[in-house]
Amino acid sequence: MHFFEDHSNELIISGILLVVIFIIRIISTKLVRRFAKTSDRIEHRTNLVIKYIHLLINILACIGLIIIWGVRAKDIVLAVSSVATVVGVAMVAQWSILSNITSGIILFFNFPFKIGDTIKIHDKDFPVVGEIEDISAFYIILKDNEGEQVIYPNNLLFQKGISILQDKHEEREFTD
Template sequence: MTDWIASPLEWLQNYQLNLLFSAVVVVVYFIIRRIVLPKLEAYVERDNLNQQTFRSALFTFSLLSAVVALGILLLIWGINIRELLAVSTGIMALTGVALFATWSILSNVTAFFILLSHQSYRRGNYIRVIDVDNYIEGYISEINMFNTILITEDRETVVYPNNLLTARATIINPRDRKRPIGKIEDFRKTETSVDGGLNDKD
């Protein structure tokens, strides 16, 4: 009976720091969830988005935070540091490329959280997205995990990738309305007329 009691006590004594750090990680994990999740819900309500958007954001954030917490716990409980650093460095490099490179599909998820927290991209706003001398414009209908739905004044539905929306110059609620999709030629015409006037004077 004494041995049965002594073994757990010895184990607790040997691993008390591991248990302490693990408890801190778990507490911080739940504190972050308690802080972030209400903010996500507030962003969804502020931008008049549907609950499916909130559920998508909740699932993605929960998954990423759980993976990070699990990785820290594995480090605390004796995973070889060199091996873990080698693996984690590779994973972080791949994750960084996947989440932030514009050609990556997963970068749309990163852009989703940026758009969700940005007050300008609320549902119902009329935006004009400019790509060099091309543009596309319409009302924001919905912001999904991978794309944003725009409704043009011609009642056409445009599915625009989130990562491109955050990487392009965007005019929020422009004063004038152009065609839903087209080229910006006003500057070229202005430059031509100015050049023509100067040549006439010469």
């Protein structure tokens, strides 16, 4: 019983923080879904972005709980910088994965093309023209004129020029 008496302030503040975090998660989810609905984004990409946002919120909640329970800010900075250093060294070889994830998030919120558009990627070594079949967190899938699938990493879309070609066909109705 001494624990509850000695740490009543921390318990109350922790409870309030957890309720606030829960509310922020609900609000952020609704905002992302509303954005996706008004801009015709794909549902599985919406869920991916929501997962990333929830991860960030959870990390901030853990930092908040650590501060509430009395860990000094200096110790937090030391621990975070140590973890960031280890992760940074481990991820040097994996920079393209992080680059593709970041590019996928940017493409979700602000990209000029959508599934079904025909695009031309201006690459001097390997130019690609194809219809976008899918846009994922890491890559887009194009179907070229010969019917082959071309998988193109998201981070390269920001490094190459892209033309959105006018559809020569009539409006098509897509069904699942």
